[in-house]
Amino acid sequence: MNVALxxxxxxxxxxxxxxxxxxxxxxxxxxxxxxxxxxxxWIVFVWLNxxxxxxTYADQSYEWIPRFGISLTLRxxxxxxxxxxxxxxxxxxxxxxxxxxxxxxxxxxxxxxLWVMAGVVGVFSAFDLFLFFxxxxxxxxxxxxxxxxxxxEDKAYAxxxxxxxxxxxxxxxxxxxxxxxxxxxxIHGIITFDYDTLLETELDSSVARxxxxxxxxxxxxxxxxxxxxTWLPDAHTQAPTAGSVILAGILLKTxxxxxxxxxxxxxxxxxxxxxxxxxxxxxxxxxxGGYMAYSQSDFKRLVAYSSIAHMGFVLVGVYSxxxxxxxxxIVTMIAHGFSTAALFMMAGALQERLHTREMSxxxxxxxxxxxxxxxxxxxxxxxxGMPGLGNFIGEFLVLLGAFQKNVLLTVLAALGxxxxxxxxxxxxxxxxxxxxxxxxxxxxxxxxxxxxxxxVLMVGLVWVGIYPQHVLGMTDAILPLLGVVP
Amino acid sequence: xxxxxxxMASLPYIVLAGGLLVVMLxxxxxxxxxxAWSLTMVTLIATLASHLLGYEAxxxxxxxxxxxxxxxxxxxxxALFVLAAICTxxxxxxxxxxxxxxxxxxxxxxxxxxxxxxxxPAATHFVSLLLGLEIVSISLYAMVAYPExxxxxxxxxxxxxxLSVASTSSILFGMALIYAASGSMEFAQLTPVSGSxxxxxxxxxGHVFFWSGIAFKLSLVPFHIWTPDVYQGAPxxxxxxxxxxxxxxxxxxxxxxxxxxxxxxxxxxxxxIFLIAAISMIVGNLLALQQRNLKRLLAYSSIAHMGYLIIALxxxxxxxxxxxxxxxxxxxxxxVMTLAAFGxxxxxxxxxxxxxxxxxxxxxxxxxxxxxxxxxxVSALSLAGIPLTMGFIAKFYLFAAGIEGEMWTLVxxxxxxxxxxxxxxxxxxxxxxxxxxxxxxxVERGSWTGxxxxxxxxxATLALGIYPTPLVDFxxxxxxxxxx
Numbered sequence: 001m002n003v004a005l006x007x008x009x010x011x012x013x014x015x016x017x018x019x020x021x022x023x024x025x026x027x028x029x030x031x032x033x034x035x036x037x038x039x040x041x042w043i044v045f046v047w048l049n050x051x052x053x054x055x056t057y058a059d060q061s062y063e064w065i066p067r068f069g070i071s072l073t074l075r076x077x078x079x080x081x082x083x084x085x086x087x088x089x090x091x092x093x094x095x096x097x098x099x100x101x102x103x104x105x106x107x108x109x110x111x112x113x114l115w116v117m118a119g120v121v122g123v124f125s126a127f128d129l130f131l132f133f134x135x136x137x138x139x140x141x142x143x144x145x146x147x148x149x150x151x152x153e154d155k156a157y158a159x160x161x162x163x164x165x166x167x168x169x170x171x172x173x174x175x176x177x178x179x180x181x182x183x184x185x186x187i188h189g190i191i192t193f194d195y196d197t198l199l200e201t202e203l204d205s206s207v208a209r210x211x212x213x214x215x216x217x218x219x220x221x222x223x224x225x226x227x228x229x230t231w232l233p234d235a236h237t238q239a240p241t242a243g244s245v246i247l248a249g250i251l252l253k254t255x256x257x258x259x260x261x262x263x264x265x266x267x268x269x270x271x272x273x274x275x276x277x278x279x280x281x282x283x284x285x286x287x288x289g290g291y292m293a294y295s296q297s298d299f300k301r302l303v304a305y306s307s308i309a310h311m312g313f314v315l316v317g318v319y320s321x322x323x324x325x326x327x328x329x330i331v332t333m334i335a336h337g338f339s340t341a342a343l344f345m346m347a348g349a350l351q352e353r354l355h356t357r358e359m360s361x362x363x364x365x366x367x368x369x370x371x372x373x374x375x376x377x378x379x380x381x382x383x384x385g386m387p388g389l390g391n392f393i394g395e396f397l398v399l400l401g402a403f404q405k406n407v408l409l410t411v412l413a414a415l416g417x418x419x420x421x422x423x424x425x426x427x428x429x430x431x432x433x434x435x436x437x438x439x440x441x442x443x444x445x446x447x448x449x450x451x452x453x454x455x456v457l458m459v460g461l462v463w464v465g466i467y468p469q470h471v472l473g474m475t476d477a478i479l480p481l482l483g484v485v486p
Numbered sequence: 487x488x489x490x491x492x493x494m495a496s497l498p499y500i501v502l503a504g505g506l507l508v509v510m511l512x513x514x515x516x517x518x519x520x521x522a523w524s525l526t527m528v529t530l531i532a533t534l535a536s537h538l539l540g541y542e543a544x545x546x547x548x549x550x551x552x553x554x555x556x557x558x559x560x561x562x563x564x565a566l567f568v569l570a571a572i573c574t575x576x577x578x579x580x581x582x583x584x585x586x587x588x589x590x591x592x593x594x595x596x597x598x599x600x601x602x603x604x605x606x607p608a609a610t611h612f613v614s615l616l617l618g619l620e621i622v623s624i625s626l627y628a629m630v631a632y633p634e635x636x637x638x639x640x641x642x643x644x645x646x647x648x649l650s651v652a653s654t655s656s657i658l659f660g661m662a663l664i665y666a667a668s669g670s671m672e673f674a675q676l677t678p679v680s681g682s683x684x685x686x687x688x689x690x691x692g693h694v695f696f697w698s699g700i701a702f703k704l705s706l707v708p709f710h711i712w713t714p715d716v717y718q719g720a721p722x723x724x725x726x727x728x729x730x731x732x733x734x735x736x737x738x739x740x741x742x743x744x745x746x747x748x749x750x751x752x753x754x755x756x757x758x759i760f761l762i763a764a765i766s767m768i769v770g771n772l773l774a775l776q777q778r779n780l781k782r783l784l785a786y787s788s789i790a791h792m793g794y795l796i797i798a799l800x801x802x803x804x805x806x807x808x809x810x811x812x813x814x815x816x817x818x819x820x821x822v823m824t825l826a827a828f829g830x831x832x833x834x835x836x837x838x839x840x841x842x843x844x845x846x847x848x849x850x851x852x853x854x855x856x857x858x859x860x861x862x863x864v865s866a867l868s869l870a871g872i873p874l875t876m877g878f879i880a881k882f883y884l885f886a887a888g889i890e891g892e893m894w895t896l897v898x899x900x901x902x903x904x905x906x907x908x909x910x911x912x913x914x915x916x917x918x919x920x921x922x923x924x925x926x927x928x929v930e931r932g933s934w935t936g937x938x939x940x941x942x943x944x945x946a947t948l949a950l951g952i953y954p955t956p957l958v959d960f961x962x963x964x965x966x967x968x969x970x
Contacts, residue, residue, distance in 0.1 A: 067958045068886070104921075105853075137873040144912075149919045160912055167872075168905040175901060178885050 001046040001058040003074040003125045006039060006084075007118050014114035021107025029099055032110040036092035036117070043085040055477045057081045058125070065130075068181075069192035073128040078474030079260070079330065080124045083253060086337050087124065089456070090249040091117045096453045097345040098242035101352055102150055109150060109242075112142035116246055123254050129177045130193040132262075133170070136218075139251065140166050146243040147235060158231075158238035165231040169221035176214025180266070183207060199265060212267035212274065219263060222255030223311045225285045233292075236304035237357070241348025244300065248307050249341040253333045256314045260326065264318070264482050272483075275319045279402065282315030283412045290419030294426060299357045300347040302427055303340060306383060309416055310336045310391070316413050317398035323479060325401025328394050330475050331468055335382070335390030338460045342379040346372065349450060350431070353443040359427070364436030369445040373432040375454045382461050384424040385417050390464030494543035495556045497536040498564055499604060505529025506597045513590045522590035523579055526597060530575065533600075534568045537561050546969045552672055553614040558964035559810055560607035563738050566814075570730045570821050571600040573939060577829045578723045580836055580933040585633055585721075592632060599625035599727065603735040610746065612661045612671040615739050619657070619703070622732050623650050629727070630720040642719020649702070649712045657699030663692030673746035683752035693755050697762075703736040704792045705785075707766040714777075717785035722841060725781060726828030729788050730821045737795060741802050741813055745970075750803040759796060760896070766793030767899045771906040780843045783910055784827055787869060790903050791820060797884050797900070801891045806970040812887040814961045819880035819950070823868040826943035830862045833936040851918040857937050859918050861944030868947045870911040871904050875951035879958075 013035035017028040051057050058076040076084065094113055102109050119139025126132040140163065147159035177193070184201040185191050192198070203211070221228040236244050264271045271278075289309030296302040310332060317329030349372065350365075351357050366373035382389040385396075395417060402410040446454070464471055493500075509525045540561070547557030575596060582589045602621025609615045627650070631643025665671055667678045667689035678686040702709040717725045743749070750756040770790030777783035795816055802809030834848070834855055835841045842848070851859040868877030881904065888897035950957055 063955075064953075065955050065958060067955070067962055134873045137878075141867065141872060141874070145919065148916055156916055159916070160909070163912055164905065164908055167908050168901075171901045171904055174882075174885060175889070175897060178882075178889050182886075182889050 001042075001076060002060070003058045003076055003084075003121065004060055004062075004072070006042065007074075007121050009035060009039060010114050010118035010121065014111040014118070017110040017114060018107040021105070025106060026099075028106045028110040029095060032095045032114055033092055035114065036088050036095060039088035040085065040092060043081065043088060047081060047085065051078070051477075064128075068130070069190065069194065070130040071128050071194065072131060073194060074122075074125045074131075075127045076125050077477045079257070079478045082330075082334065082471065082474045083124045083257060084121050086253070086334060087117055087120050087250050089460075090245060090337060090341050093249075093341055093345070093453050093457065094242040094245040096449060097245055097348060098240060099449060101241055101348060105149070109146070112145050113242055113246065115139075115142040116146070117250075120250050120254060124257060127195040128193045129181070129195060129198065129262075133174055133177060136170060136173075136254070137167075139254070140170075143243065143247070143251065146246075147239045150240040150243070151238040152240075153238070154234070155238045158234040161231045162235040165221050165224075165228065169218040169228070172214045173218035176211045179207075179214075180211050183211075201266075203267070203270075205269060208267045208270040209273075212263060212270040215258065215263045215266070216274070216278075219255040219258040220281065220315070222258070223252060223315065224255070224308060225281045225311065225315055226288050226308070229285065229289075229308050232308060233301050233304045236307070236344070237298060237300045241345060241351075244304075244344040244348065245341045248304075248344055249337040252307060252311055253337060256311070256318070256329065256333050259315075259318050260329070260478065260482065268483050271319075272321060275321060275405065278319030279316050279406065279409050282312045282317075282319065283409050283416075285309065285312030285315065286413050286416035287312075287419065290416050290423060294419065294423040297359055299350060299359055299362070299427070299431060300344065301357075302359075302423060303343045303347060306343075306420070306423060307336070307340055309420065310340070310383070312416065313395050313398045313413065316402050316409070317394075320398070320401040320405045321483070322401050322404055324397050325405070326479065326482060327472050327475055328397025328399075328401055330394075331390065331397060331464060331471050332394030334471055335394050335461060335464050338457045338464075339379050339382045339389075339391055342375070342454060342457045343383065345450075345453070346376050346379070349446070354440060359430040361439065362431040362437060363434045363440070364432070365440065365443070366432040367436050368440065368443050371446045371451065375446065375451075375458075376432055377428060378458060379461075380424045380428050382465075384421045388462070388465045390461045390468070393465055393468045491543040491545075492548055492550055495540050495548045496550060497540040498533050498561075498568075499601070501536045502529065502533045502597065502601050502604065505532065506594065506601060509590075509594055509597060513594070517590055519583060519589040522593050523575065523582075526575055526593040527572070529597060530568055530572045530600070534565060534572070537565055537568075546967065549610075550608075553611045554605075554608045555610045556608045558968040559814070559970070560738075562814055562961065562964050563607035563734070563817075564604045566818055566821060567600060567603045567731050567734065570727070570734075570825060571596060573825050573829065573943065574723055574727050576939040577726075577825075577832055577936050580936050581721065581723055581832050584836065587635070592629070595625045595629045595632075596727070599629065599731065603731045606735040606739040607742070609739050610673050610742065612665070612673075615743070616654075616658065616661070618735065618739065620654065622735055623654065623703075626724070626728060626732060629724045630716065632724070633721060638719040639721060640719075642716045645712060645719070646716045653699040653702035653709070655699075656695045656702070660692045660694070660696030660699065663688045664696065665692075667692060673743050676747040676749070683749075684754060690752070690754060693749065693752075694758075697755070697759065700736065700740055701762055704733055704740075705789050706762050706792055706796075707769045707789060708762075710766070710770070710789045713789060714773075714782040714785040717788075718779060718781045718843075722781065722828045722831040722835065722843065725784075726825050726832075729784070729824045729828065733788070733792065734817050734821065737792070737799075737813065737817065741799060741810065744799055745802050745806050745809075748803070750800065756800070756803075759799070763793045763796035763896060764899055766790060766796075767896075767903040771903045774910045775906065777910070778845045780827075780831060780845065780848070780914065781841075783914070784824070787907065787910070788824070790907065791869075794881075794884055794900055794903065795820075797888045797891070797893060797896050800893060800896075801887045804891065807965050808887060808890060810965050810970055811961055812883045814965070815883045815954075815958065816880040818957065818961075819868070819876040819947075822943055822947050822950070823865045823875070823877055826861050826865040826940055826947060827869070829936070829940040829943060830858045830865070833858045833933075833940055836933065836936070845913065845917050848914070848917050849920050853921075857941050861940045863915050863918065864944045864947050866911040866914045868951070870907050873951065874948060876947045876954070878951055879954045 017031040020027040122135030293305035605618030705713040774786035798813040868875035871881035
């Protein structure tokens with residue numbers, strides 16, 4: 001597979017979409033949709049073909065800035081391929097979900113979506129630390145534009161906060177990256193940002209701890225975890241639907257991916273020592289996110305806080321340092337991508353119809369839009385952790401893994417599932433169940449366009465839930481690198 | 487000394503001085519704006535080209551009397567300054583045509599200032615330092631106050647002149663004291679006769695005065711008060727020239743001074759400069775937060791940027807090659823993005839009575855004037871140091887330099903400063919993306935020369951940010967050839 005070509009495809013499609021605006025208003029949508037579909041089909045084919053002998057699906061390297069030993073090294077292993085597939089699929093979902101929502105400057109809108117996704121594909125496949133940081137930032141700017149231009153009432157504040165949190169933590173990571181490179185240079189006399197070479201850097205434990213923190217902070221900000229989560233509810237709530245879908249579905253996963261790919265492998269000992277903080281933060285995120293979700297009256301904000309809780313499970317899983325925990329974390333990433341994308345799409349659809357996100361102004365919507373009600377029910381139950389659906393597998397594996405590490409923290413994390421049931425059902429109750437709110441105007445139910453997307457996401461969740469072996473199998477290659485023998 | 491080689495190496499100076507005379511005579515014969523402008527452009531391009539010719543004769547560097555040492559690095563800075571002058575001239579044409587009464591002499595001043603700035607990278611002696619500095623400054627007083635009927639520029643020009651003259655006196659007095667302590671005016675022989683810098687009152691006091699003046703010229707805190715007023719008052723295009731060529735020139739000569747005189751071996755002086763850098767990064771960024779005028783905002787941000795650049799200055803003292811490389815790349819990036827920003831203000835202000843530089847003036851600019859606005863977006867992102875732009879490569883160099891020199895405090899402040907910087911740079915971008923009121927009118931007005939010039943700068947910012955290898959390799963080669 002040629003990842004550079006895939007990134008190039010998305011970047012070019014962005015430019016084409018932008019300039020196609022002048023021919024027809026909805027042409028940019030089609031350009032974006034078709035490119036995401038092509039990319040998704042491409043990845044499915046790559047997946048079916050299986051990996052090469054080295055266990056990778058793609059491995060490319062070109063010189064970029066030889067002065068600093070920086071190269072364009074793109075490599076795709078099982079974990080990356082899965083996440084890239086999720087990216088392109090959710091890209092298509094995002095495009096469809098905002099088909100009618102944005103009325104102004106469609107071209108630039110789709111341009112930004114395509115470029116965010118190109119950046120994300122880069123993040124998931126970069127094996128050069130400079131390149132990784134480069135893509136890390138590339139996905140930030142279009143996302144900023146998506147929130148700042150097409151966001152809701154409080155977009156200025158939300159977009160600024162989003163940018164600041166990501167950028168500051170990113171700069172810490174950059175310092176850590178450059179410092180790591182210089183430590184390597186001091187020992188070996190070669191300046192290089194190549195991941196494989198830097199893996200072999202011998203670090204003092206104190207230096208390793210500091211550098212690990214630089215990466216860790218950047219990644220848990222993106223994840224996000226308490227205490228650096230505060231940008232998320234604002235950004236999610238204010239972003240347009242497509243923006244929320246991308247943020248929750250994909251961008252949060254880059255943080256988790258970074259933890260797995262870089263923090264643990266580059267600083268194995270320092271990370272092992274750090275487990276109690278990692279896991280502790282995860283547990284706090286689960287409980288705090290759940291508690292905050294329950295107390296929201298805004299549909300979208302509730303879903304946003306529930307993301308914090310779900311990502312807490314990922315953190316707990318990663319810092320259990322065993323096969324079950326890490327596999328559980330990865331399954332949670334995928335399943336959460338499906339379920340939350342759907343819920344944000346639902347929030348967007350409701351806002352488009354009712355012009356509000358307040359649940360107090362909803363109630364009894366099921367009667368008026370039964371298809372929407374059923375779909376919401378499905379995804380709420382998935383998100384609560386119903387056996388047979390993807391989220392259950394993920395969270396269950398995480399808890400199994402964490403149990404081997406620490407019983408108390410596992411018990412606390414398990415409480416999070418109870419809390420999830422409470423806020424999930426309360427969301428359902430307040431919006432779709434109960435007495436129909438007389439103030440609600442007539443509303444259109446989901447039509448073919450929306451239902452088709454929802455069905456795709458449902459199939460995804462059921463697939464991961466019933467036969468998780470496909471996802472688990474893809475993680476085989478990464479586990480030994482994490483010091484975990486499968 | 488080989489006379490022919492010397493002449494060849496000084497070719498850029500000769501060409502530029504000759505061109506300056508031609509333009510002057512041309513104006514005497516007949517006042518035509520376009521002809522004066524064309525002659526200026528030809529002169530500048532010829533000067534740029536003459537660097538290629540002279541480079542053959544350069545070798546490791548040629549010393550012309552004790553005042554001047556021309557080498558690859560000085561050529562590199564020369565080229566940078568001349569390029570900046572070319573951009574200035576191109577963007578200025580429409581402005582000069584529209585707003586000024588006496589048009590032709592503007593270019594004369596521009597050429598003179600450029601000539602002064604070319605002296606600075608090659609200066610190795612207090613005399614040449616002062617000469618270059620004053621040629622630049624005096625031309626700039628006139629350029630700032632050039633629209634003589636308008637209050638703002640006049641006030642700014644007066645302010646700039648008085649304060650600048652004061653700072654020059656301070657530098658002069660400092661030089662005298664240093665001379666008293668060391669018995670020489672050549673950079674390489676400035677070590678105090680008494681042997682130790684710490685005990686030598688003349689030497690230390692001399693540096694207090696010297697660095698105060700230099701800090702003024704670079705607008706470092708606490709000598710920065712003039713900056714926002716002059717930046718705001720001067721015509722935007724002149725502000726762009728001050729921000730780039732004038733400051734760049736001063737910085738280069740200071741670098742050579744630090745490298746050859748080994749002044750940072752004195753702990754006290756090094757610490758004072760360290761403090762100035764640290765405060766500049768913080769204060770510049772914090773004050774920029776308060777601004778609603780783009781030019782004032784850029785003024786404060788330039789204070790911070792000069793503070794960042796001091797990291798390279800410290801590295802010059804210990805590892806000249808990396809220090810110079812960092813400074814050249816950083817300045818090249820800074821030049822491109824700063825000129826782009828001020829160029830955009832000039833371009834969008836065409837046809838209006840006053841300059842459109844407040845944050846309210848650029849509301850929805852992205853939809854009204856897409857090309858200049860897109861350039862300003864790129865420039866702001868670049869100044870903030872976001873990847874894909876030259877500003878990121880420049881900042882990356884500083885990170886690398888700071889970590890190489892183990893200046894952890896300054897690197898930490900650089901991170902902090904960049905974080906604060908995002909606030910106000912993003913505010914510019916956010917204002918431009920705001921939905922315009924009323925009907926959309928996205929027709930590009932104004933001169934195509936100006937618009938295409940800023941567009942080229944914007945594209946250059948992106949291109950160098952995505953693929954900096956040619957620039958980086960070129961700079962590295964020249965720095966090595968010059969024997970650092």
